[in-house]
Amino acid sequence: MEWLVYSVGKDARAATRRDWFHTVALAVRDRVVDRWMDTTRSYYHEDAKRVYYLSLEFLIGRLLTNSLSNLGIMDECRQALDRLGLSMEDVVDAEPDAALGNGGLGRLAACFLDSMASQGLPGYGYGIRYEFGLFEQRFENGWQVEYPEQWLQFGNPWEFARPEVLYPVQFYGRVEEFRDSVGERAYRWVDADRVLAMAYDTPVVGYGGETINTLRLWSARATRDFNFGHFNDGAYMKAVEQKILSENLSRVLYPNDATETGKELRLKQEYFFTSASLQDILRRYLQHHTSFDNLPNKAAIQLNDTHPAIGIAELMRLLVDQHALRWDNAWEITRATFAYTNHTLLPEALEAWPVRMIERVLPRHMQIIYEINAKFLNRTKAKAAGDNARLSRLSLIDERGERRVRMGNLAFLGSHHVNGVSALHTDLMKQTVFHDFHEEFPDRINNKTNGITPRRWLKQANPALSELITTRIGQGWISDLSQISALSEKAEDVVFREEFRRAKRKNKKRLAAYIARQTGEEVLVDSIFDVQVKRMHEYKRQLLNVLHTIALYNEMRDNPTVSWVPVTKIFAGKAAPSYHMAKLIIKLINDVAKVVNHDPSVHDNLKVVLLPNYNVTAAEIIIPAADLSEQISTAGMEASGTGNMKLALNGALTIGTLDGANVEIREHVGADNIFIFGMTADEVNDLRASGGFNPREVIASNPSLKRALDMISTGAFSPDDRNRYHPIVQALTDGGDHFLVTADFADYCRAQDAAMQLYRDQEEWTRKAILNTANMGWFSSDRTVNEYAEEIWDVHPVHPNHDGEGFR
């Protein structure tokens, strides 16, 4: 109440739900601050080695439930709100979803923050405080329309602005050569534009509240001198214009999840946050040290994909130009400090900045990249006698067409470890994009299979199942998910199965209500909730699922007397705004839904829903309610997947290809408890290499596929525009079906049938669902982060000294 009046400035009669959210958040924040300071102080006093996770994306979602749950004060808070006549759910729902990320890569960063804090690891997140997160998706006439996502509109109670933590970041200008004090050639970057990076800190509450780490996000501010210069000239409006332009740097998150845009502003964002973070890291290091030789023993910097890879050139610049280190010494330190995680093999997602752009925007960095490249190629040349093709593949510069800097090669060369995110993905990295580098540095690539935090994705999102689990095996699983294996034997217990089903049913009711609110569609709680939630992308093959939906619809109409297992197909996901094919697939799903859902001849046995604006908050409602988890990417194309892990942990059975982490999920849950179908990555590779794949033949030999495609192409779902889906049909036929949708269709339908048959036997289905939950312990991000800590970072837990004061 005190916070409502004094911090929010309202009295109880005038307070809105949002005011109450801010009130509660500020009260919670107060409980965090002392422990946060203690944590930071302990790291400082112990001069602990820290890990810095540099990521252009942190998909955190809401923080209120997370903070209350990790602090263990959920019940206390609920009771306090009760006494005020307020519902916890209403207050929680007033929080905007912090969507500073696109998909898996951004959410992984958020799970890692939770896991580092929960295990007492000195880990910092560094990123950008985007004013606009990932766009809000709405459907208008079934088409995706994007709206700005204004998460900061009403203020953000979790963040602390640090106006005194301010670093200059430069762009453009030119490089001057001069002789340093000992007569050596040296360089300085002059006549550059300057922007300031200002810090905003968000506490990251570990489970149990012992460790509170920091997520530091940078916001762009115009420099003062810049403004005053123009002001004195009387060019006031021009100064203001410049100020707005430079502050655009942190305005908006780029909404692509798998294609690099090549836009200059994006390159500037990458450099902006990387430079500010490195300056901050060096400042912290220099509080305790005078020489840089120990930097790799005190700081591990993890690059979340190549987005911060320019940091390798930046650290070289800081060490060589600003701190006067010798090149070789600086390179040794740089390499020993950085490590790089690769998240994709898709060629269109591999960053390659035009040399001319880097030359213009970051002239000194371009020189440094050339120097790194020349030294590396010279050394390699000596060994690779005359193999020029190999040398050009190893080069940091792609000379084919417009010259470009290959950021993946730079990240590889500047790191001591390079990792993939699932066993299969790591193998494919060695065979494909990094084949030559792997030969050159056979010990550098290693695997770190992704994980998810059980706090958010089981404890918070699924209270019904969490409480059931805790009644049987205690609460140790929350901080040590391997303990969840103790549930295995409960799969044979008929009473437990009944309770497990009851929890699932409760979640399905909650989702059904959400679906009704969002789409107006009523779905059967006893139908199979068949869920595909992820970004819309051709390689993820939502189209395969749609084709099966249409085939099933036809079968149901053809055989109305059969007693069908009712199915609800649930889709959700955003398409990148410029990805026309993905947006057309969204429209197709909405069109199919319109036809199927209003056809009385299927007797409600089939419903199709596409939920708008998929984000972390929606995922927390959808995932606990799923029966079947769709993980159906073309084998070899999904690096890992993490939604697959969230769904299986919540007791959904997976229908999937042997792609990404599905391979390891099968090993853990057992081949009997997962529906695997389709080609393997090797088969895909061979088929594509043979050039002999003809989708027309496959379609001609499969009547149900042919009929579904014919319906799409003749306008059965688009009577208002019969040609609407021509591009889709084209891609699947004459286009050569690059993602092999038609090739996997028959086996996918076989697996779907097997799932539907199994669902008739509720006891057997529940047994398998329990075995999924019980065997997913290894996929905790605690395990993943520990592997990074031990095998890459060499960082260790620190136990903060709280002086026995406890919570205040």
Ligand code: NBY
């Ligand atoms: O990273 C995803 C992978 O697709 C998924 O398989 C994996 O589980 C996950 C975590 O390792 N990648 C991903 O989400 N990528 C992006 O979001 C992304 C964002 C921006 C750009 C490229 C990819 N970009 O070039 O701008």
